Amino acid sequence: MKTIVIGGGPAGMMAAISAASKGDETLLLEKNEKLGKKLFITGKGRCNVTNACDVTDFFDSVCSNPKFLYSAIYGFDNQSLMAFFEEAEVPLKTERGNRVFPVSDHSSDIIKALEKKLKSLSVSIYLNTTVTGIEIRDGEAAGVRCDGRLIRADRVIVATGGLSYPSTGSTGDGYKWAKATGHEIKKTYPSLVPFNLSDEFVKELQGLTLKNVSLTLQKGKKILYREQGELLFTHFGISGPLVLSASSYAKGEAGNFELYLDLKPALSEDVLDKRLQREFDNAPSKSLYNVMKELLPKSMISVILDLAQTDRDKKAGQVSRAERERLLHSLKHMPLHYEGVRGYNEAIITGGGVSVKDIDPSTMESNRIKGLYFCGEVLDVDALTGGYNLQIAFSTGHLAGGV
Numbered sequence: 001m002k003t004i005v006i007g008g009g010p011a012g013m014m015a016a017i018s019a020a021s022k023g024d025e026t027l028l029l030e031k032n033e034k035l036g037k038k039l040f041i042t043g044k045g046r047c048n049v050t051n052a053c054d055v056t057d058f059f060d061s062v063c064s065n066p067k068f069l070y071s072a073i074y075g076f077d078n079q080s081l082m083a084f085f086e087e088a089e090v091p092l093k094t095e096r097g098n099r100v101f102p103v104s105d106h107s108s109d110i111i112k113a114l115e116k117k118l119k120s121l122s123v124s125i126y127l128n129t130t131v132t133g134i135e136i137r138d139g140e141a142a143g144v145r146c147d148g149r150l151i152r153a154d155r156v157i158v159a160t161g162g163l164s165y166p167s168t169g170s171t172g173d174g175y176k177w178a179k180a181t182g183h184e185i186k187k188t189y190p191s192l193v194p195f196n197l198s199d200e201f202v203k204e205l206q207g208l209t210l211k212n213v214s215l216t217l218q219k220g221k222k223i224l225y226r227e228q229g230e231l232l233f234t235h236f237g238i239s240g241p242l243v244l245s246a247s248s249y250a251k252g253e254a255g256n257f258e259l260y261l262d263l264k265p266a267l268s269e270d271v272l273d274k275r276l277q278r279e280f281d282n283a284p285s286k287s288l289y290n291v292m293k294e295l296l297p298k299s300m301i302s303v304i305l306d307l308a309q310t311d312r313d314k315k316a317g318q319v320s321r322a323e324r325e326r327l328l329h330s331l332k333h334m335p336l337h338y339e340g341v342r343g344y345n346e347a348i349i350t351g352g353g354v355s356v357k358d359i360d361p362s363t364m365e366s367n368r369i370k371g372l373y374f375c376g377e378v379l380d381v382d383a384l385t386g387g388y389n390l391q392i393a394f395s396t397g398h399l400a401g402g403v
């Protein structure tokens with residue numbers, strides 16, 4: 001059996017390892033001059049290779065089509081992936097939130113281990129090789145076209161990734177081939193990506209990091225996302241862990257979301273109201289602006305006082321009950337005006353992709369074209385940050401390879 005794998009990212013490398021391990025003559029085709037260009041920049045160069053959570057909890061962090069992934073994840077789970085790297089002499093460590101990294105903090109060690117395994121299994125690796133199309137004969141995959149020539153194969157595995165960070169080689173080629181061969185493509189969108197905001201105050205807050213705040217993303221009455229954590233104001237809007245996670249639920253939509261911050265999530269409205277009252281009583285002749293220094297970072301004070309329509313120079317002792325209530329509301333419910341997500345250049349992953357309805361979850365083979373397989377980010381699957389997306393790439397690649 002001859003297998004061609006298109007794409008030398010984590011999904012493709014693992015698919016090639018898996019195919020060669022079961023005895024296939026395996027070719028790995030990669031358009032870049034090296035393997036794993038995106039893998040190299042993951043986890044800020046440290047590569048958060050998986051998440052060491054209980055595997056049954058894994059699916060809670062998968063945002064699209066978790067059930068489709070059952071066979072792939074249970075067949076090659078996070079423990080199996082960690083064992084794979086430990087056996088390949090890449091010691092791993094587990095950090096906050098069960099995030100797993102190489103002890104060396106070098107993603108290059110992960111790439112080297114995969115390359116070494118590919119070589120030991122005699123996988124033929126063609127670099128600088130851009131596949132331009134998939135050859136279909138009698139409704140079955142028969143090979144690929146590249147550099148104007150045809151390379152024949154019995155099986156073709158598409159592991160070309162999504163559209164995010166296109167400079168790493170992920171330019172959406174797999175979607176085009178999937179569409180041309182009759183597969184449904186679920187609308188793609190940048191995900192794990194910052195938000196644009198239309199609020200003028202964003203410029204004043206640029207560079208401010210808020211820890212332990214709560215972000216809510218809501219559509220109508222439905223709360224799509226609410227978590228506590230860290231957020232960062234930028235020149236265009238907001239970024240940071242909370243925002244990236246929230247973007248998985250915005251699904252690239254342009255608007256119609258209500259977005260707000262609770263700047264004091266640890267305090268109930270009642271408790272915060274008493275705290276405000278106490279601060280004002282303790283320093284009645286201080287200006288409101290100066291009293292608020294006890295509660296907020298400096299650059300945030302004017303923004304909140306403006307939102308609450310209060311006078312920054314007013315003496316704390318003269319603040320009316322109505323003003324205090326408005327202040328309380330602004331602190332617990334600071335509105336942010338969502339203007340859509342940033343682009344693919346800044347997106348950690350691509351949402352949408354090849355519809356899982358067209359793929360057999362127990363093999364990753366297409367239900368439409370025999371001998372054609374899809375794995376990794378090209379599929380309509382995505383998860384939160386924390387190592388889940390790489391695990392999905394490795395697990396679906398492992399399954400597509402066929403071991």
Ligand SMILES: Cc1cc2nc3c(=O)[nH]c(=O)nc-3n(C[C@H](O)[C@H](O)[C@H](O)COP(=O)(O)OP(=O)(O)OC[C@H]3O[C@@H](n4cnc5c(N)ncnc54)[C@H](O)[C@@H]3O)c2cc1C
Nearest residue numbers: 007009010011031042043048131161169376377387389390
């Ligand atoms: C900045 C950043 C940080 C990230 N950090 C993490 C992290 O720490 N943990 C985590 O779990 N996830 C992380 N991710 C997400 C993770 O990198 C992806 O989910 C994962 O790389 C997807 O793997 P893949 O193999 O499906 O696709 P890719 O890694 O995109 O690989 C696809 C490969 O196919 C090749 N290719 C494409 N078209 C062709 C063609 N026509 N011919 C030949 N080759 C082709 C490309 O050049 C590329 O090498 C991060 C992503 C980014 C952008």
